[in-house]
Amino acid sequence: MNRTFRTLGMAVPTAVSMAVSMAVFMAVSMAVAMLVSLLLAPAAAAWQPHDGALFNNPRGERDARWRVVNHIDKAVLHARPGSRIMFSTFLMDSRASANALLKAHRRGVKVQVVMDGDDAFTGQARRLRRAFNADNEKVGRGERKLNRKGEPRKWGRDQSFVVFCDGSCRAGRANNHAKFYVFTRTGTAKDVVMASSSNLNKGGAVRGFNDLFVAKGRGGLVDEYARIHAEMARDSAGDGDRFRELKHGQLTTRFYPRTRGGDPVLRDLSKVRCKGVRRGAGHRGRTAINISMFAWNSDRGMAIARRLVELDRAGCDVSIIYGAPSKVIAKYLRKSARNGRVKLWDSRYDRDGDGLVDIRVHHKYMLISGRYGDDRSAWRVHTGSQNWGQGTLRMGDDNTVNIASRRVYRQYLSNWRMVTHIGARRIGR
Numbered sequence: 001m002n003r004t005f006r007t008l009g010m011a012v013p014t015a016v017s018m019a020v021s022m023a024v025f026m027a028v029s030m031a032v033a034m035l036v037s038l039l040l041a042p043a044a045a046a047w048q049p050h051d052g053a054l055f056n057n058p059r060g061e062r063d064a065r066w067r068v069v070n071h072i073d074k075a076v077l078h079a080r081p082g083s084r085i086m087f088s089t090f091l092m093d094s095r096a097s098a099n100a101l102l103k104a105h106r107r108g109v110k111v112q113v114v115m116d117g118d119d120a121f122t123g124q125a126r127r128l129r130r131a132f133n134a135d136n137e138k139v140g141r142g143e144r145k146l147n148r149k150g151e152p153r154k155w156g157r158d159q160s161f162v163v164f165c166d167g168s169c170r171a172g173r174a175n176n177h178a179k180f181y182v183f184t185r186t187g188t189a190k191d192v193v194m195a196s197s198s199n200l201n202k203g204g205a206v207r208g209f210n211d212l213f214v215a216k217g218r219g220g221l222v223d224e225y226a227r228i229h230a231e232m233a234r235d236s237a238g239d240g241d242r243f244r245e246l247k248h249g250q251l252t253t254r255f256y257p258r259t260r261g262g263d264p265v266l267r268d269l270s271k272v273r274c275k276g277v278r279r280g281a282g283h284r285g286r287t288a289i290n291i292s293m294f295a296w297n298s299d300r301g302m303a304i305a306r307r308l309v310e311l312d313r314a315g316c317d318v319s320i321i322y323g324a325p326s327k328v329i330a331k332y333l334r335k336s337a338r339n340g341r342v343k344l345w346d347s348r349y350d351r352d353g354d355g356l357v358d359i360r361v362h363h364k365y366m367l368i369s370g371r372y373g374d375d376r377s378a379w380r381v382h383t384g385s386q387n388w389g390q391g392t393l394r395m396g397d398d399n400t401v402n403i404a405s406r407r408v409y410r411q412y413l414s415n416w417r418m419v420t421h422i423g424a425r426r427i428g429r
Contacts, residue, residue: 008141047187047192049075049214053381053411056198056210058359059423066205068198068212069094075186075194076100081108083185088178089171090116090385091199098124102131106369110159114232116176117164118349120199123412125162132160161233165397169232172243172257174396174397176232178386182225190224195384195401197252197363201354208294208362209347209419213383213401213408221248228255232397250405256386256398263300263393268366268382268402269307274315275372279377283317287370290319290362290416292347295387297326304388305329312342316370319343321424323360337428345424361419364388364400367412379409 050071057064077100079085085104092098092115105111110230111132115125135156155161163169163178181194198210215221231241243258254264274287281289289311296305309332312318320333320342337344351358363385372378384400386392403409420426 007119047074047078048189049183049186049216050212051214052405052408052418053211053213053415055212055415055418057418057422058206058208068196068210069097069106069200069205071212072181072194072196072200073100075181075183076104077190078187079104079109079183080185082110083122083183084110084181085112085184086180086226087111087113087200088176088180088229088232088399089113089199090119090177090179091122091201091203092120092125092128093122093201095124097200099125101128105131105158105160108158112159112229112233114163114169114229114235115167117166119175121164125164128163128310129162132158132162135304138159163233163235165232165235168257168395168397169235169383170228170255170257170397172395172397173260173330174257174391176397177385177387177392178255178397178399180225180399182229183224184222189216191219192216193218193221193225195399197383197385204362207359209229209292209410209415209423211361211365211383211415213310213381213403215401218248218251221246221251221253224248224253228399230245237330252401252402254384254400254402256393256400257395258393259395261342263303264400265304265366265382265388266307268368269304269311271373272368273318273371274311275371276376281377281379282370286315286317287311287368287372288317288319290367290413292321292323292361292365292416292419293325293388294323294360294362294364295386295389295392296322296324296329298390300390300393301326301329301388302332305332309333309336309342312336317343319345319416320344321347321361321419323347323362333335334427340428343418344427346427347419347424349423359423361423365412367409367416369409369413378404379406380404381408381412385413 056067073096101111168174169176179196183192186192193215194212196212198204204210244255246253277285277287308318333344347361348357349359364386366378366396381403386398386400392398
């Protein structure tokens with residue numbers, strides 16, 4: 001019999017009724033929890049990387065400053081168990097990025113990272129090396145071949161590793177300056193390549209304007225990056241590594257150094273013609289060239305600057321933002337701007353008045369709209385990790401991508417205009 005006792009006018013259940021009530025409560029709670037998980041799961045599973053380009057703003061709020069680095073981190077956090085991540089970066093000091101990579105490793109993602117052996121040799125990068133290389137020494141005796149910094153060239157069962165390159169990874173005496181982030185599976189996306197001007201570091205978020213270009217569903221492109229990444233991970237000179245230029249649909253990727261031969265950037269500019277533009281491209285019937293460039297120096301940099309001034313004189317509309325030009329190149333471009341030729345902006349900004357630059361463009365992109373080769377209505381973006389200097393051509397690891405896409409061009413042009421509006425001052429106006 002299920003009896004109740006009445007105390008102060010309230011029903012007090014017996015042990016039997018309490019057990020029944022508890023069972024009902026637990027069943028309802030489990031049903032609610034399952035319903036909530038079902039409602040939330042599709043949203044989490046449906047995540048995929050941004051399509052095309054995105055940009056940070058070091059003069060904005062925290063989300064705007066960290067937009068590029070956070071997007072890469074989010075792709076890491078959504079990488080599927082058993083998938084593969086291949087990274088190359090020049091600098092690495094972001095704790096959040098390191099934590100995301102460690103979490104991916106723990107859930108069974110193959111995390112493979114190459115970094116510069118000097119500038120990226122930070123505490124966060126060493127955390128990754130300790131975790132990812134823990135089993136890499138457990139190979140057969142006599143098989144463990146180490147580079148000069150002690151990283152093994154054969155990897156353990158988890159297939160994860162960190163390599164700090166001695167000089168550049170593939171050849172030359174410079175650095176590993178390449179910045180790419182590749183995922184075989186992240187969220188609902190497959191075969192994702194991200195090329196960027198940004199490293200995984202605080203400076204990339206708060207001290208520079210940076211870009212990130214994302215291409216998805218590119219299995220052939222991922223295979224090419226994997227081959228380059230494997231060459232970089234070997235970190236050995238004289239083994240046949242060379243400049244590579246590969247075309248995949250609208251994308252042309254390049255992997256440096258180019259130890260001999262002409263400059264691909266000058267080759268690109270040789271295809272530009274200033275008049276005869278069609279179908280709404282360019283600016284007022286002329287080819288438009290918009291540039292945002294961080295480091296710009298050396299004889300190579302001057303050759304590029306001279307070609308741009310020549311194109312402006314030939315009728316092209318040339319507009320330039322610079323971040324870290326040499327004194328010679330800055331003087332040359334300023335003279336052209338003050339003579340009414342190229343349009344020029346200086347992005348260097350001293351926030352605290354101490355005489356040092358706190359913020360500037362760290363992009364390395366060139367936009368071309370108009371006549372390019374046989375195309376009289378081209379819309380092109382040339383971007384990546386490479387600055388315009390001699391060492392970046394002949395001695396260091398860098399990666400660039402040329403994109404023939406009106407949609408992506410408009411994304412970059414919007415960013416270029418934003419920087420001139422909030423982050424640069426006009427020269428020679």
